Amino acid sequence: MTELRVVDxxxxxLDSVWQVRIRSFGPGGDRDEWKKNALQFVADQRILGVMDGADLVAAARIWPFEQWWSGRRVPMGGVAGVVVAPEYRGRGVGSLMMRDVLKRCAEKGYPLTALYPATTVLYRHLGYEFAGGRYKFSFQAADLRTLGGTGTAVRKAGVDDADRFLELASKAHAVRRSSGPLIWPRSEIEAWLKDEDNFAYLAEDGFVVYSWSDGDLSVDELIAGSEETARALWATVGSGSSIATTVHAYCAPSDPIHLLAEHEAQGDARINRWMLRLVDAPAALAARGYPEGAVLEVDLRIDDPELPTNTGDWHLSLADGAAQLKPADPSADAVRLGPRGLAALYAGTPPATLRVASLMAGGEDQDPALDAVFGGGTPYMLDYF
Ligand SMILES: CC(C)(COP(=O)(O)OP(=O)(O)OC[C@H]1O[C@@H](n2cnc3c(N)ncnc32)[C@H](O)[C@@H]1OP(=O)(O)O)[C@@H](O)C(=O)NCCC(=O)NCCS
Structure with a gap:
């Protein structure tokens, strides 16, 4: 092994990356389709690799996402396809690469980064922590079919409706003060809508996108601005009940469907958990939303060994919906956090929980205020990446 170097x-x-991928994730997938998609990452310097001499032995890429946090959009680098060739594993190659991935996220101006971990160890060492889940619920199709909403006009939608979809989703997430859902690059949304295996329907104030999944139906997203529209769109999917007995749905644990459907979702809801990391703490705290009327004045001590620009004594103030994290003098009463505690707090984990897990120390008096500011709805994503 020569000296390893991280490269764009x-x-x-890309053929070498594909080889490492199939050794890592198993066979399957369309190589040409994957390559076409990967070229965009190459063009934007969002795919990093590790070289041993002339051999590529590891790779990872960064999706240019935005993510809703308490009803506001925050740019987020979504890390995916982290792979190390089997013969190079267990000797720090993944860590070496991920350190540069974090630096690249900073250079690209993403205050946040998130990922779905296959193993948490690697990412925890680098400051990521669990922040939310992707919830898959299963409903009886027959139950949805009878939800009604027949007075609401629902029409087939296509690629020309992409802007309207984005508009409706934005409105819903702002009003609900959602935390977690992704905003995909527009090209991805268009590609999805062009795919004839995906079905999209639009109403005046909502839309649904769904597809077949092993003989069942699967809802990727359903946004409704009113009860009538919620009933009409869920019933549109449920109308398939003569063929599909079950409708799987990716949605929030607090989605209105849980309150509308007569029978509760089957008891086997599946959760894929995702992890978050603050890349630029002042920018991440300034960009997100906060509960109406929330105020906060707190001294923080952040120690972030991987990203030293986050390290230091800070004062966090929140008023009129705007947060500012500014350098401050050291304080004996400061709340002390590392990057994992900071990420989990940002995602609404109660301070009492963080203290038991040794992810927060000091400044106990501030716990109720921190809870009120960061707590709220459960962060969720609808998509895997
Ligand atoms: C996961 C993977 C990227 C790790 O790469 P790597 O080069 O072996 O990682 P490192 O040597 O830098 O290990 C970093 C830490 O993670 C731990 N780790 C690595 N792989 C692990 C695994 N499969 N299970 C548990 N811990 C693991 C290491 O022990 C090390 O912790 P330590 O410092 O406390 O010993 C690599 O095993 C891989 O490509 N796996 C298959 C694909 C995959 O799962 N990718 C992740 C997708 S999110």
Missing amino acids: VTEEQ
Whole structure:
């Protein structure tokens, strides 16, 4: 092994990345489709690799997402496809690469980064912590079919409706003060809508996108601005009940469907948990939303060994919906956090929980105020990446 170096992956190296991928994730997938998609990451310097001499031995990429946090959009680098060749594992290659991934997220101006971990160890060492889940609920199709809403006009939608979808989703997430859902690059939304295996329907104040899944139906997203529209869109999917007995749905644990459907979702809800990390603490705290009327004045001591610009004595103030994290003098009463505690707090984990897990120390008097400011709805994502 020569000295390993982290590089920007080039078009010529994509075949090597594919080789490491199938050794890591198993066979399957369309190589040409994957390559076409990967070229965009190459062009934007959002795919990194590790070289041993002339051999590419690891790779990872960064999706240019935005993520809703308490009803406001925050740019987020979604890390995916983290792979190390089997013969190079267990000797720090993944960590070496992920350190540069974090630096690249900072250079690209993402205050946040998130990922779905296959193993938490690697990412925890680098400051990521659990922040939310992707929830898959299963409903009886027949139950949804009879939800009604027949007076609401629902029409088939297509790629020309992409803007309207984005508009309706934005409105719903702002009003509900959602935390977690992703905003995909527009090109991805268009590609999804162009795919004839996906079905999209639009009403005046809502939409649904769904597809077949092993003989069942699967809702990727359903947004409704009113009860009538919620009933009409869920009933549109449920109308498939003569063929599909079950409708799976990716939605929030607090989605109105749980209150509308006569029978509760089957008891086997599946959760894929995702992890979050603050790349730029002042920017991440300034960009997110906060509960109406919330105020906060707190001294923080952050120690972030991977991203030293986050490290230091800070004062966090919140008023009129705007938060500012500013350098401050050291304080004996400061709330002390590392990057994992900071990420979990940002995602609404109660301070009492963080203290038991040794992710927060000092400044106990501030717990109720921190709870009120960061607590709220459960963060969720609808999509895997
Ligand atoms: C997961 C993977 C990327 C790790 O790469 P790596 O180069 O072996 O990681 P490192 O050597 O830098 O290990 C960093 C830490 O993670 C731990 N770790 C690595 N792989 C692990 C695993 N499969 N299970 C538990 N811990 C693991 C290491 O023990 C090390 O912790 P330590 O410092 O406390 O010993 C690599 O095993 C891989 O490609 N796996 C298959 C694909 C995959 O799962 N990718 C992750 C997708 S999110």
